[in-house]
Amino acid sequence: MIRPDPKDPSPLRIDEVLVRKMLVLFIRDETTKARLRRAVIGVSGGVDSAVTVALATEALGPENVLGLFTPYRISSGESRDHAQQLSKKFGFSLEEVPITEQVDAYFRARKEKVDRVRIGNKMARERKSIEYDRSWPDGIVLGTSNKTELLLGYGTQFGDMACGINPVGDLYKTQLRELALSIGIPEAIVRKPPTAELWEGQTDEGELGFTYADADLILYHMVDRRLRPAELVEHGFDAQLVTRIRELVRRNHYKRVMPLIAKLSLRTVGHDFLYPRDWEAD
Amino acid sequence: MSIRIAIAQCAPALGAVKRNVDMHMSWIARAKAAGARLVIFPELSLTGYYLKDLAADVACPADDPQLAPIAKASVDLDISAGFVERSADAKLHIAQGHWSGGKLIHVHRKVYLPTYGIFDDGRYFGPGDRFDTYRWAGGTTGVAICEDLWHVSTPYLYAAAGATIVLAPSASPGRGVAEGGDLGTAESCRLMDRFYASYLTVYVVYVNRVGHEDGIAFWGGSEIVAPDGTVAARAPEFDEHLLVGEIDPDLVARERARNPLLRDEREDIVLRNIAGRLGLPFDRRD
Numbered sequence: 341m342i343r344p345d346p347k348d349p350s351p352l353r354i355d356e357v358l359v360r361k362m363l364v365l366f367i368r369d370e371t372t373k374a375r376l377r378r379a380v381i382g383v384s385g386g387v388d389s390a391v392t393v394a395l396a397t398e399a400l401g402p403e404n405v406l407g408l409f410t411p412y413r414i415s416s417g418e419s420r421d422h423a424q425q426l427s428k429k430f431g432f433s434l435e436e437v438p439i440t441e442q443v444d445a446y447f448r449a450r451k452e453k454v455d456r457v458r459i460g461n462k463m464a465r466e467r468k469s470i471e472y473d474r475s476w477p478d479g480i481v482l483g484t485s486n487k488t489e490l491l492l493g494y495g496t497q498f499g500d501m502a503c504g505i506n507p508v509g510d511l512y513k514t515q516l517r518e519l520a521l522s523i524g525i526p527e528a529i530v531r532k533p534p535t536a537e538l539w540e541g542q543t544d545e546g547e548l549g550f551t552y553a554d555a556d557l558i559l560y561h562m563v564d565r566r567l568r569p570a571e572l573v574e575h576g577f578d579a580q581l582v583t584r585i586r587e588l589v590r591r592n593h594y595k596r597v598m599p600l601i602a603k604l605s606l607r608t609v610g611h612d613f614l615y616p617r618d619w620e621a622d
Numbered sequence: 623m624s625i626r627i628a629i630a631q632c633a634p635a636l637g638a639v640k641r642n643v644d645m646h647m648s649w650i651a652r653a654k655a656a657g658a659r660l661v662i663f664p665e666l667s668l669t670g671y672y673l674k675d676l677a678a679d680v681a682c683p684a685d686d687p688q689l690a691p692i693a694k695a696s697v698d699l700d701i702s703a704g705f706v707e708r709s710a711d712a713k714l715h716i717a718q719g720h721w722s723g724g725k726l727i728h729v730h731r732k733v734y735l736p737t738y739g740i741f742d743d744g745r746y747f748g749p750g751d752r753f754d755t756y757r758w759a760g761g762t763t764g765v766a767i768c769e770d771l772w773h774v775s776t777p778y779l780y781a782a783a784g785a786t787i788v789l790a791p792s793a794s795p796g797r798g799v800a801e802g803g804d805l806g807t808a809e810s811c812r813l814m815d816r817f818y819a820s821y822l823t824v825y826v827v828y829v830n831r832v833g834h835e836d837g838i839a840f841w842g843g844s845e846i847v848a849p850d851g852t853v854a855a856r857a858p859e860f861d862e863h864l865l866v867g868e869i870d871p872d873l874v875a876r877e878r879a880r881n882p883l884l885r886d887e888r889e890d891i892v893l894r895n896i897a898g899r900l901g902l903p904f905d906r907r908d
Contacts, residue, residue: 351800353800353801353802354799354800354801355799355800355801355802355803355805358799358805359799361860362796362799362839362860365834365839365860366834366837366839369833369834370834370837373834505837613675614674614675615674615675615676616636616637616670616672616673616674616676616835616836617836618636618672618834618835618836619636619637619676620635620636620637620638620641621635621636622635
């Protein structure tokens, strides 16, 4: 019996040994089914990509994993150090591909005033275009968006959210940190404040206005256990926060689904032409 | 005298029937080499599970030539395997065939088609409408395909009709990874297998597949649970495995002598109760 209680994070605990096994098998099997053999991962120095790249090395062998560190001029030296530590520890090759020149060149040519969100989105998409380029011809791009980000829509559509397969998308940030420690990701990487480093001083929790610990527990009871927002409030969860999170989940749902296709014919991709992706795959 | 059976805990390819037939042949050969009298494959073993629109593409009548190699191989040992059956009136069913001595001797069509959560069976398939037992060398048997087994009435009806074996071919996706327990689905299934086996005094032969389909992992963990509630054999989780175990009719007899729940079962009360509630005629037959 699981009781929703804002002071009890224990329902979020996972069996790390089982999860690790399931994710390694997932990466191996779904990469093979796509008739590919290598994995390409944007390694930012943060915990999400750290877990993803570590699992990929276990699944495919470090020689089949390419990590890409793609700094912009504001990226920190600490991020680079952490990416390099991971490369050394898990044995995958890490390449540095700076994105400052192309991002700055593009925005220099714009006449209008550019919001920092636009620059951040451009950076995320620039990085992804490099990952896809480097995946050719036999690699798959692994996604690193966790369940918290996916549900809150805290990511750039077709940017950091884009991927061939995503091993960590069903793990809340809290769970992912727990898994990270159990598979040997250095503590400094797991414990540092999460940031997308899209502008100086940005942190996830600062930008969102709440902590992952609080959000994860609310999302867990709302999504996994199907409790209504009103029930969560009755159990002592903060009403404003519950409403805010529920609204983020709803408003950003478009980011989690394929683009809408106008239905015209008798059979339409996405609507009633429904084949599995692993169609006749080995 | 006990009879040896084998469970092929395999990973079928989605929508590739020819390839799956070949895959079956190699498991059949291994089961035969292990001295098994029956080899059981999981739900939809010849087609894969999450077929969506592929269901219509891979469907065939039970006597279709593409299943002929299975029929032929059953000269050596019995084979229970899953396929999409297209009925004479062109309905699609999730089916499990039992081939013996070169012939198809029984087909069960999945009755309960889960259409909720991660399941969408009811969109693509029509339901079966009966739970019939049949006989083979191992004894009187009933087949419960995956969700069929989750309905308490299914194994009950089989046991009431004289079955000593319930074959449960499944395609069970693994989910529930909370700390402090087994995989959530595994726990539920094991509880179910053990409960049915003990209280209906039957063998429950749970046959699950492994591998992935569109990101969903099937967790394996196939097992043979004896009528005394003990696990006679169990396969590992997530890995392909040929599980060999024994079915002992004497054990069924001993358990039923010790624990005659089935003998004392009042089917007439069950039937009168249900018939009364549904407003159906019920004539007592004395």
